[in-house]
Amino acid sequence: MASVLSLLATFTILRSTIRELIPQELRDYLWNLTQRFSSEFTLVIERTHDSSSNSLFKAAATYLGGHVLASVTVFDSTGGSPQRFLVGKSENVRNFTYALDKTSEVVDLFRGVPMKWKFRSDFNAATQIETRWYELCFNKKHAEMVKNKYLPHVLDTAKRLKDRTRTVKFHIIRRDWWCPSAVNIDHPMTFETLAMDVDLKKNIVDDLNSFINGKEYYKKIGRLWKRGYLLYGPPGTGKSSLIAAMANHLNFDIYNLNLSAVKSDSVLEDLLLQVSNRSIIVVEDIDCTIKLQNREAGEQVDSFPRVQVTLSGLLNAIDGLLSCCGNERIIVFTTNYKERIDPALLRAGRMDRHIFLSYCTFSTFRQLAANYLDIFNHDLFGRVEELIANAKASPAEVAGELMKKSKDPEVCLEGLISFLESKVSQARFQITSIEDRRLEEKNGIRRKNDTKTEDSPNTTTFLTVGCDSVSEYRVKAELAPILKAVFLKHGNIVANSSLNSMQCLSSLLEVVCGIIQSLKAVKFEELAEVELESMITSVRDLESLKVEVGWLGKRLDEITEALPLAKHCSSLKEERGKNLQDIEKMKKEVKGCDDESKSLKIQEAKARTEELSEKISSIETKFYQIRDGLP
Secondary structure, three states: OHHHHHHHHHHHHHHHHHHHHOOHHHHHHHHHHHHHOOOEEEEEEEOEEOOEEOHHHHHHHHHHHHHOOOOHHHOOOOOOOOOOEEEEOOOOEOOOEEEEOOOOEEEEEEOOEEEEEEEEEEEEOOOOEEEEEEEEEEEHHHHHHHHHHHHHHHHHHHHHHHHHHEOOEEEOEEOOEEOOOOEEOOOOOOOOOOOOOHHHHHHHHHHHHHHHOOHHHHHHHOOOOEEEEEEEOOOOOOHHHHHHHHHHHHOOEEEEOOHHHOOOHHHHHHHHHOOOOOEEEEEOOOOOOOOOOOOOOOOOOOOOOOOOOOHHHHHHHHHOHHHHOOOOEEEEEEEOOHHHOOHHHHOOOOOOEEEEOOOOOHHHHHHHHHHHHOOOOOOOHHHHHHHHHHHOOOHHHHHHHHHHOOOOHHHHHHHHHHHHHHHHHHHHHHHHHHHHHHHHHHHHHHHHHOOOOOOOHHHHOEEEOOOHHHOOOEEEHHHHHHHHHHHHHHOOOOOOOOOOOHHHHHHHHHHHHHHHHHHHHOOHHHOOHHHHHHHHHHHHHHHHOOOOOHHHHHHHHHHHHHHHHHHHHHHHHHHHHHHHHHHHHHHHHHOOOOOHHHHHHHHHHHHHHHHHHHHHHHHHHHHHHHHHOOO
């Protein structure tokens, strides 16, 4: 022990003597001279570069932190004492992060070449500033590879590690700006737990992976690195859950773009310019958040007391020049009624994928049973399969039934079966209710017109419509032309209905055609409010059965708004008729005499009559437009 202390004392004295006898400049020169004969090359990566933050320093910290655990076998290449590493976790990342301690080194093998990393720091007591830097040591002959291959590899890997571990944020709008305090999304939904058709789920995951790895491909074909998804289907079918699964899968932030909170097109542009890359922009229920004009349906947007987002502004924002100001973005629209959206919003390049989320299928139920009950098969599964095809319950409803009954799987399944049976019975009752209401409506019209004609033999004759898409449906002969026009203009409106029976679907189609037939047969000014309300109620019942008749509901709303005009039109016609009678009477009085005052009254009456005719013509033109909009 005494000899060791003596040796250390001698070394200390010798080092002090060398520092006093040999100047610092000479020592530096001798050190540089020895380095010329060394095969090792060292790059110094400081925390700052050119008076600003050094992105390579941050990337090195992330890169090394992500490789510490994987490199545990090569921490100490010299075989010395165990190395020290720092570990921690912040709110902005999901996992633990690691970093080199200032006494540690790590060797990273890149293409078989060892890259030695060292972390250094120095504290200046005078300025109270700590300087930190990394040293990267490697053989000189690999300098070009390090510059062209290894350092870009460090930057790219660090970016992927950061994107993979960061916490997903949820952003909302507050007073024309994104709220600065974004909320962490802790939604547990993933594609592993998402109850959805297996093939559809795989297709969506493959599409997302293709997008996220397609940077070079999008650049090659000259397209912006963005993708649009339209999620449509009945309520409770998992649209929001799918968005959460997408965000967790990609580690993308979610920006909830509530269009009703956006005051104008210019505000919308400012908001989208603030959206970061690697994000999902979500517009939920786009058909009803604000009133966007559907030009194909011939809609006109009413005047609003305040400025709002226009269809043109939204189109330019998601697919115009403004969309060039960002990459790696996904835009998601959700709706329950796809037909209400202007086709310009849905074309390829804006909404690249249209994903229909249907009612719960037996395949989806099996996934829910595995998630909620931890069972993969049961004797009651057969009964569930029989009912679920006709009940058309949403996955949310099925999940709710599996949760609320009991922890006993059999009790839960029995409760679910009772629920599905009630859904099937309810659907059958709704069919009967609609038919009864339709008969009452027809009888009411007959009473109003005071006609008591016997039913024609055609009313019980069913006819197969001459169109491939509706060949399986049979309707009354008198309704066949109307049904054909409906299918040509709006497609198969019962394709997604909650009913499967051809007879039931044919009955629903007859209800739709009967409403259209009644509207075309009666004058609007003679249409009673009670009859119109009955038609509106029938349309609502049809929509509850997932019949796509939103377009018919809109026409009925337009007629409801136009009814006061119809009454006004009748009064205008009465006034015009009275004016014409007065004109004829005054003409007879003036005949044979020269009365300037009466001639002037005749001219005023004619001018008023022309004015009334123009108003009547304007109102009737609006009625004709509404009527012509029907198939």
